[in-house]
Amino acid sequence: MNSEMIAQTLRVNREPYGGGNIFEELDILIEEILPGVVCPRCQVPSMKEQDNGGWFCEQCHTFDGSAHIDSLVEYCLLIDQYISIDQTQWFLQLDTPSNAYQILESLYLEITETEKGRMYDLKPLMKDEYFAMKDFKKEVGKLF
Numbered sequence: 001m002n003s004e005m006i007a008q009t010l011r012v013n014r015e016p017y018g019g020g021n022i023f024e025e026l027d028i029l030i031e032e033i034l035p036g037v038v039c040p041r042c043q044v045p046s047m048k049e050q051d052n053g054g055w056f057c058e059q060c061h062t063f064d065g066s067a068h069i070d071s072l073v074e075y076c077l078l079i080d081q082y083i084s085i086d087q088t089q090w091f092l093q094l095d096t097p098s099n100a101y102q103i104l105e106s107l108y109l110e111i112t113e114t115e116k117g118r119m120y121d122l123k124p125l126m127k128d129e130y131f132a133m134k135d136f137k138k139e140v141g142k143l144f
């Protein structure tokens with residue numbers, strides 16, 4: 001599946017968490033979203049998955065073990081509550097679908113079989129505890 005096709009299915013079937021329509025409010029197109037895992041330090045989608053797990057920024061050499069979760073939360077807020085393996089591979093800019101499968105399986109998300117194939121429910125990543133942990137990480141990050 002190429003990224004144009006993915007953008008097309010996202011536009012048609014989009015179901016963002018909470019049902020908001022951020023795209024129309026901000027007047028941006030799904031095609032304008034840059035896929036890729038965003039570096040917590042330089043704030044650009046420049047992180048690459050490491051063979052042994054975790055993410056490494058090629059620009060500032062920051063390592064982050066859970067940067068993909070931030071990206072999936074962003075996906076859930078902006079694009080859709082549900083994500084397929086193909087969409088995950090595209091959005092996280094992974095080398096193979098099996099990398100995407102492994103990441104999704106590691107998060108223990110609920111799976112729904114639909115006519116579009118297997119979809120993973122990202123909603124559990126939106127929990128308050130998750131955001132508390134993220135704020136905590138941000139505070140800790142300031143100390144270094």
Ligand SMILES: [Zn+2]
Pocket residue numbers: 039040041042043046057058059060061062
């Ligand atoms: Zn960076």
